[in-house]
Amino acid sequence: MAARGGPVAQGGPHYLAGLNAEQRAAVETTEGPVLVLAGAGTGKTRVLTTRIAHILSLGLAFPSQILAVTFTNKAAREMRQRIGLLVGEQVEGMPWLGTFHSIGVKILRRHAELVGLKSNFTILDTDDQLRLVKQLIQAENLDDKRWPARTFAQMMDGWKNKGLTPDTIPEGDARAFGNGKGRELFRAYQDRLLQLNAADFGDLLLHPIRIFRENSDVLADYHRRFRYILVDEYQDTNVAQYLWLRLLAQRPKTGDAPSPPPNVCCVGDDDQSIYGWRGAEVDNILRFEKDFPGATVIRLERNYRSTAHILGAAAHLIAHNEDRLGKTLFTDTSSPEDERVAVNAGWDSEEEARAVGEEIEQLQRRGHKLNDMAILVRASFQMREFEDRFVTLGLNYRVVGGPRFYERQEIRDAMAYLRCVCQPADDLAFERIVNVPKRGLGDATVRQIHDHARGNGTPMIAAALEMVETEELKPKPRNALRSLVFNLRRWSELLPTTRHTDLAEMILEESGYTEMWQNDRSAEAPGRLENLKELVRSMEEYESLPGFLEHVALVMDTEQNAESDAVSLMTLHSAKGLEFETVFLPGWEEGLFPHQRALDEGGRSGLEEERRLAYVGITRGKKRVKIWFVSNRRIHGLWQSTIPSRFLDELPEAHVEVMEANTSYGGYGGYGASRWDGGASFASGGYRTPGARRAAAAASGGSYGDGWGGGRTREISYEEDGVKAKADRYAQAAGLGDFSSSENSGFAGRMTPDRGPALGRQAARGSNQPPSRGAGLYSSARQGGPREIAGELIAKSVVPPEESRYAVGTRVFHQKFGPGTVASVEGNKLTVDFDKAGQKRVLDGFVTPI
DNA sequence: TATTCACCTCTTTTT
DNA sequence: GAGGTGAATA
Numbered sequence: 001m002a003a004r005g006g007p008v009a010q011g012g013p014h015y016l017a018g019l020n021a022e023q024r025a026a027v028e029t030t031e032g033p034v035l036v037l038a039g040a041g042t043g044k045t046r047v048l049t050t051r052i053a054h055i056l057s058l059g060l061a062f063p064s065q066i067l068a069v070t071f072t073n074k075a076a077r078e079m080r081q082r083i084g085l086l087v088g089e090q091v092e093g094m095p096w097l098g099t100f101h102s103i104g105v106k107i108l109r110r111h112a113e114l115v116g117l118k119s120n121f122t123i124l125d126t127d128d129q130l131r132l133v134k135q136l137i138q139a140e141n142l143d144d145k146r147w148p149a150r151t152f153a154q155m156m157d158g159w160k161n162k163g164l165t166p167d168t169i170p171e172g173d174a175r176a177f178g179n180g181k182g183r184e185l186f187r188a189y190q191d192r193l194l195q196l197n198a199a200d201f202g203d204l205l206l207h208p209i210r211i212f213r214e215n216s217d218v219l220a221d222y223h224r225r226f227r228y229i230l231v232d233e234y235q236d237t238n239v240a241q242y243l244w245l246r247l248l249a250q251r252p253k254t255g256d257a258p259s260p261p262p263n264v265c266c267v268g269d270d271d272q273s274i275y276g277w278r279g280a281e282v283d284n285i286l287r288f289e290k291d292f293p294g295a296t297v298i299r300l301e302r303n304y305r306s307t308a309h310i311l312g313a314a315a316h317l318i319a320h321n322e323d324r325l326g327k328t329l330f331t332d333t334s335s336p337e338d339e340r341v342a343v344n345a346g347w348d349s350e351e352e353a354r355a356v357g358e359e360i361e362q363l364q365r366r367g368h369k370l371n372d373m374a375i376l377v378r379a380s381f382q383m384r385e386f387e388d389r390f391v392t393l394g395l396n397y398r399v400v401g402g403p404r405f406y407e408r409q410e411i412r413d414a415m416a417y418l419r420c421v422c423q424p425a426d427d428l429a430f431e432r433i434v435n436v437p438k439r440g441l442g443d444a445t446v447r448q449i450h451d452h453a454r455g456n457g458t459p460m461i462a463a464a465l466e467m468v469e470t471e472e473l474k475p476k477p478r479n480a481l482r483s484l485v486f487n488l489r490r491w492s493e494l495l496p497t498t499r500h501t502d503l504a505e506m507i508l509e510e511s512g513y514t515e516m517w518q519n520d521r522s523a524e525a526p527g528r529l530e531n532l533k534e535l536v537r538s539m540e541e542y543e544s545l546p547g548f549l550e551h552v553a554l555v556m557d558t559e560q561n562a563e564s565d566a567v568s569l570m571t572l573h574s575a576k577g578l579e580f581e582t583v584f585l586p587g588w589e590e591g592l593f594p595h596q597r598a599l600d601e602g603g604r605s606g607l608e609e610e611r612r613l614a615y616v617g618i619t620r621g622k623k624r625v626k627i628w629f630v631s632n633r634r635i636h637g638l639w640q641s642t643i644p645s646r647f648l649d650e651l652p653e654a655h656v657e658v659m660e661a662n663t664s665y666g667g668y669g670g671y672g673a674s675r676w677d678g679g680a681s682f683a684s685g686g687y688r689t690p691g692a693r694r695a696a697a698a699a700s701g702g703s704y705g706d707g708w709g710g711g712r713t714r715e716i717s718y719e720e721d722g723v724k725a726k727a728d729r730y731a732q733a734a735g736l737g738d739f740s741s742s743e744n745s746g747f748a749g750r751m752t753p754d755r756g757p758a759l760g761r762q763a764a765r766g767s768n769q770p771p772s773r774g775a776g777l778y779s780s781a782r783q784g785g786p787r788e789i790a791g792e793l794i795a796k797s798v799v800p801p802e803e804s805r806y807a808v809g810t811r812v813f814h815q816k817f818g819p820g821t822v823a824s825v826e827g828n829k830l831t832v833d834f835d836k837a838g839q840k841r842v843l844d845g846f847v848t849p850i
Numbered sequence: 851t852a853t854t855c856a857c858c859t860c861t862t863t864t865t
Numbered sequence: 866g867a868g869g870t871g872a873a874t875a
Binding site: 071072073099100101102126145201202204205274275277278378379380381401438440441442443444445477554555571572573574592595596597598609613635636 | 851852858859860861862863864865
């Protein structure tokens with residue numbers, strides 16, 4: 001269990017001081033494969049950085065012989081900085097410390113020609129990628145409405161994550177897109193990338209894999225080079241990353257001798273695996289001992305971050321997951337003053353933001369730093385309301401990983417100009433700026449250039465240079481194009497002799513791009529000009545234009561100035577690896593968290609990943625964790641009733657405090673239901689737990705995701721024991737309106753936002769349509785019966801499905817699909833032949849007999 | 851060719 | 866609610 005091998009004696013070099021026995025073992029077991037299972041807050045980064053310092057100080061390797069891979073740029077920066085603190089300037093000599101992708105580029109640039117690229121290839125961003133895919137789809141004469149570029153780009157992404165190429169994707173996958181043209185499209189896409197001398201993100205890993213496989217001498221060279229390999233967040237690696245790593249780590253046999261065990265150290269936590277949607281394979285971590293026989297496995301379970309309450313809440317929640325290696329975090333630094341995890345209820349998302357803002361201000365008045373507080377949301381759209389609120393309060397906040405600097409329109413445009421100058425085959429960049437600013441070069445002209453280029457097999461800029469000398473184009477566009485391409489050529493010629501920042505300024509000025517925004521009278525224009533200046537300023541840190549372009553492509557985030565005191569606002573995903581004294585976790589509602597799509601697409605494992613996300617969220621907190629849920633949230637611009645997240649029920653009573661509704665905001669006496677039924681409420685029934693509150697919300701007509709608030713009404717029964725309410729709550733969790741998901745997006749009868757909660761109220765009252773019961777999402781997520789875990793907030797009971805009261809042949813009316821005839825009944829799910837809309841599967845609660 | 855407006859879809863998480 | 870698209874118009 002604990003460390004195998006590795007001395008645990010006291011003393012030794014200064015950097016080992018203060019490490020516990022397991023940490024120390026992880027640092028000192030330098031030889032052979034090591035897997036460190038590091039729970040949240042157990043000093044994982046410290047182990048990694050100290051291990052590197054240890055290797056260096058023992059002289060086991062030069063800095064340039066250590067390969068240290070992280071998942072994010074942030075993590076790489078932090079590691080570099082912390083190693084620097086331990087070993088000083090030696091860290092400067094570590095070129096192979098970085099993200100999978102940045103190291104991939106480095107390798108690819110050295111051997112680009114082995115895969116048909118030139119070493120100055122461009123890295124496509126998602127924007128370029130989408131435009132390219134769209135062009136290809138259109139070139140195949142496919143309807144790009146029916147076959148969206150986005151979908152295909154995501155499919156390719158999935159393939160690449162799995163390390164697949166056009167030749168190796170499964171036939172079924174290939175057929176699933178574009179009338180069976182998936183494979184052709186994928187191949188066409190890769191061909192086009194080579195023509196463009198470009199690589200997308202996936203290629204940064206796949207090309208090196210191919211290079212290693214096809215060139216054993218190259219691989220052998222890297223084997224000699226990398227004496228020690230370290231991998232952070234191993235649970236997040238996908239198949240491609242795994243293959244890449246295995247190629248580098250597993251040396252081939254030399255002669256008859258067995259291959260030497262690699263000095264590879266992977267650190268991870270299966271409970272914090274939250275990137276399954278992106279192809280991450282938790283299996284990689286579970287399989288480590290098979291991949292690397294004789295591996296030392298070390299568990300770090302002593303938590304140095306959070307209070308016992310926070311840890312207890314998190315542990316109890318995550319225990320609901322079945323797929324895990326299982327670790328027990330412990331701490332012995334608890335004190336009676338520690339606050340329990342607080343669960344708060346709110347009326348709507350505005351109130352949530354208001355209340356959180358107020359709590360933040362209170363903490364601030366008590367001397368807490370804003371820097372020590374964070375709001376972690378499930379989805380980025382939740383941020384807006386907090387931002388709005390903080391702006392009105394004048395509260396300093398910082399969005400981490402939010403709308404990125406380099407994704408702004410003006411930055412992308414400027415970058416496209418620079419790309420045209422550095423890499424003349426970059427058609428995508430050229431197409432982006434041909435007519436920005438407007439030069440009278442519209443679709444028709446661009447098409448002509450494009451065709452000419454494809455005809456000759458040359459890049460578009462080269463084609464344009466030829467075309468301006470012929471009669472092919474009309475005089476007006478011809479002159480405009482001439483001046484553009486001559487400029488581009490001139491700037492390219494200046495590239496070797498001009499300082500890159502000066503050149504960039506010159507390009508932006510002479511192209512008329514700056515002027516375009518100066519003449520723009522819109523409110524954003526000044527900001528955009530400011531951003532352009534900032535872009536040029538940030539170039540100063542880089543040696544050359546190409547160097548800068550690469551940085552931007554890989555490091556999409558800009559470093560935050562940690563100078564000022566500000567509350568952090570970010571998604572749960574980007575919070576991984578961080579910690580704060582106080583953490584606010586808003587939006588714990590079914591459909592949002594766990595997210596509906598995770599449930600729909602991921603089933604049980606999707607739910608478990610959501611739960612791990614919740615675990616990550618809670619374990620970010622050191623002293624205080626404050627969870628929120630509300631009963632009304634605006635989604636896609638319309639108000640919807642929501643019910644509390646099932647995760648709330650999975651918190652242990654002993655570590656949680658359910659907060660009473662605070663009358664200082666909203667002015668309502670109780671939570672949720674009591675506000676819209678005028679008092680005959682659950683709140684008066686003495687229910688205090690989120691579970692019951694959630695039930696109350698459910699009984700009041702909560703619906704998430706059906707997009708239909710008005711008209712569909714339901715009966716409310718305020719039985720004191722809440723049984724009925726609970727039944728309804730389960731039905732509600734299931735209540736998706738209808739199951740014909742593909743048709744689900746066209747909402748009939750939209751609820752106008754300004755009527756918002758008022759309509760929600762109507763929906764809740766005056767109903768003659770009881771919600772259906774049954775096996776919906778909620779219970780299906782608990783297949784095999786409820787898992788009983790002691791000490792939860794409410795007892796679990798799954799309501800058995802009740803047969804529908806509709807019989808085959810009954811005429812019914814559906815708000816969206818109109819009249820129809822029941823074709824079959826399955827529990828509470830009806831298959832109905834609608835007169836106009838055709839056959840649909842709907843929940844019986846959403847139709848009325850006629 | 852540029853602009854405007856009505857309409858549609860889509861909103862999870864990211865290197 | 867937003868952003869993108871397509872058709873209609875200047």
